[in-house]
Amino acid sequence: MKILDGKKIAEKILENLRREIKKSNLKLGLAIIQVRENPVSEIFIKQKKKACEQVGINFKLYKFERKISQKRLKDEMKKIVKNPKNSGIIVQLPLPRHIVADEILNLIPFQKDIDVLSKESLGKFYQGTLPISPPVVGAVSHLLKNYKIKIQGKNIVLVGAGKLVGLPLTLWILKEKGNLTVVNELTPDISSFTEKADILISGVGKPNLIKGKIIKKGAIVIDCGSGYKKGKLLGDVDFKSVSKKASYITPVPGGIGPLTVACLIENLIRLNI
Numbered sequence: 001m002k003i004l005d006g007k008k009i010a011e012k013i014l015e016n017l018r019r020e021i022k023k024s025n026l027k028l029g030l031a032i033i034q035v036r037e038n039p040v041s042e043i044f045i046k047q048k049k050k051a052c053e054q055v056g057i058n059f060k061l062y063k064f065e066r067k068i069s070q071k072r073l074k075d076e077m078k079k080i081v082k083n084p085k086n087s088g089i090i091v092q093l094p095l096p097r098h099i100v101a102d103e104i105l106n107l108i109p110f111q112k113d114i115d116v117l118s119k120e121s122l123g124k125f126y127q128g129t130l131p132i133s134p135p136v137v138g139a140v141s142h143l144l145k146n147y148k149i150k151i152q153g154k155n156i157v158l159v160g161a162g163k164l165v166g167l168p169l170t171l172w173i174l175k176e177k178g179n180l181t182v183v184n185e186l187t188p189d190i191s192s193f194t195e196k197a198d199i200l201i202s203g204v205g206k207p208n209l210i211k212g213k214i215i216k217k218g219a220i221v222i223d224c225g226s227g228y229k230k231g232k233l234l235g236d237v238d239f240k241s242v243s244k245k246a247s248y249i250t251p252v253p254g255g256i257g258p259l260t261v262a263c264l265i266e267n268l269i270r271l272n273i
Helices: 006-024 039-055 070-082 101-105 119-127 135-146 166-175 256-270
Strands: 029-034 058-063 088-091 155-159 179-183 199-202 220-223 227-229 232-234
Touching: 006 039, 006 135, 006 256, 029 039, 029 070, 039 058, 039 227, 039 232, 039 256, 070 088, 070 101, 088 101, 088 256, 119 166, 135 166, 135 256, 155 166, 166 179
Parallel strands: 029 058, 029 088, 155 179, 155 199, 199 220
Antiparallel strands: 227 232
16 A cells, blocks of 8 residues: 655645745745634634745735625625635635525626636536636646656546545546546445446545555545534545555545645736736
């Protein structure tokens, strides 16, 4: 079993980006909008702030109370979007239930949408006309390329079809000619699919969902999920049992998470050069 070290790759990416920013004398700013406090969100916000400081990007966190109205949040978003100091904008998900997330995300123009979550950005991505990729796509792509793992012709099972992970990875894997199966919470028995996967990718956010008994020996396992349990950040994959059967596996933390943050910063730069 070999560890897919996303943190190590992310450090290399950030160092190259730092040099590019310095060479091009770029003055960039990342704005993050946070409406509700969440243990996992707090971790990722800190990672993004640290990455910005590392490469020389101004970081600004806009925090709003949980009970903020839809109208007021939209009004505040419009101000943030218009601020020329905010080169890239991220809405930290999840938002409170009373907020219609798509209405907020769609206020971000694709030139500042480094998370690729607005209707405009997603449309361009699906059409192949967006100059950047969703961060999770960039992260998985960097990881596989670094370890010389090809997906063409492989049986790939994607657990979860959410907007942040499942949907963008589905399109990318199909474009890369992988043999893809997507399972979700309504799939009666996911093990009948996961046991046949050459590459298994999970992005549900349910700690220890994937056990060693439901993967085949020698599988490549990529954990894109993140949850918080008993004060600890956990992925979808039960690392202890799965690592005994997998040929490659990503850890949590230190796998896809740091790479996703690095790809966010990469997107910010690509949209501003």
